[in-house]
Amino acid sequence: MAQEDLFKKLIAHCKEYGYIFPSSEIYDGLAAVYDYGQYGVELKNNIKKYWWDSMVLLHENIVGLDSAIFMHPTAWKASGHVDAFNDPLIDNKDSKKRYRADVLIEEHLEKLSEKIEKEVEKARNRFGEKFDEALFRSTNPRILEISEKYEQLHKRFVDALAGSDLAELRQIIIDSEIVCPVSGTKNWTEVRHFNLMFSTEIGSTSDGAMKIYLRPETAQGIFVNFLNVQKTGRMKLPFGIAQIGKAFRNEIVARQFIFRMREFEQMEMQFFVKPGTELQWFSHWKEARMKWHRALGFGDENYRFHDHDKLAHYANAATDIEYKFPFGFREVEGIHSRTDFDLKQHQQYSGRKMQYFDPEINKSYIPYVIETSIGVDRMFLQVVAASYYEEDLTGEDGVPDSRVVLRLPSVLAPVKLAVLPLVRKDGLPDISHRIVDDLKFDFNCQYDEKDSIGKRYRRQDAIGTPYCITIDYQTVDDSTVTIRYRDTMLQERVAIADLKNIIADKVSLQEQLKKL
């Protein structure tokens, strides 16, 4: 199935099974804003707990914080967001559609590199075993021609972004003959800056209302509390502050479901270090964060680093962790070495000393910072996309059958086990309820007695429940049940008394954290 179709099915599945709903759907929704349903909220909470515990529980020198969404507006002046948190936008005059100029160019560049890969694939099929890929890439005239075009364009693009040269961005779009995907025309407006921060007012107009912003990232709440946490927690460098919370960005183009939202949630950790040690810590966090992702078992080959060749003016190293989504490799998390930029800015704007007294050298200085920043929703999408399978179960008898299954890591699954009486009589529901009452303190359990057992299994597969417990007539005699495993669909007979132990190990967050 084409990846695009798969993605559409995934979106429909999330809605049909109570994971994600369009916001205010009865009013036709609100673009790029979504609500999490009964299973979505559980999965989201489990993702957050996995992140939070990996930071705060496992590290003595990382503590948590929950800062407010509203901050003093000067904080956003200091951070640079008021002046520079912009995207370059461009409109197509025929379709009246709005785009990010940088994204149009990036997509064009991606098409060029796809062309190169297609040529290589064609040649590989043609030459078979004798194919020398390196030689082909360095000598084939068609590849050389496309590569040169790519390099030239890429350089122009990077320079234009670095110099905030909006006219040049437009010129690149014109020169590359990029057309609007909707109208198919090259009838473009000028490129303009668009600030992504939402603003509102605090206080009533009679006392002089003040314009404030909805935070576009959680990080600044951490920086402004650096001194509070350091002093009250008697923290010694290196130490980290972790925070999970909502962030808001008025994204120009909001596509790809929950990949790019206007209201979303971030999990950020700022790690304060002694100047000069930041690159060591950068590599440390790069590896640690990759390990956190890979420990979920979605296949190491589906992740990669994308080191930034063009760094923001305040950073001295930056990388993204990318995952292979159905629409290609895309950023899930950013890891940045931000130098002392943020604390220095807040020191300058607030007049407070944002410094650390280092007892080892008897001196005060502004610490350097390594940031790890991941979107909860984007991580959610990554997990669901990696778990979604449509399986053909047509047996040897040729009777067509299929299922949709979410192969969620058990530790993240919203419902850990479903308890299903084979029939709704003869005391089987009572035994089932007793099992739920016993296990509900440990696991999120669900009781389901409606429809045939086969249909109930499919429902649980679709929401990703790793274990189904079936209570039948034999249970009445010997207190055993069958446990059915979601991924293999195998069934085993086990004693009710053993259920807790069998399941506990497999869904345990502790066991997951031990992999890190």
Ligand code: ATP
């Ligand atoms: P992008 O280039 O995709 O816009 P970014 O580089 O601006 O992202 P950061 O500011 O580094 O992103 O934010 C850190 C993380 O927050 C991202 O890796 C992503 O997971 C998440 N994130 C950022 N913007 C959004 C959004 N609009 N919707 C959902 N998640 C987001």
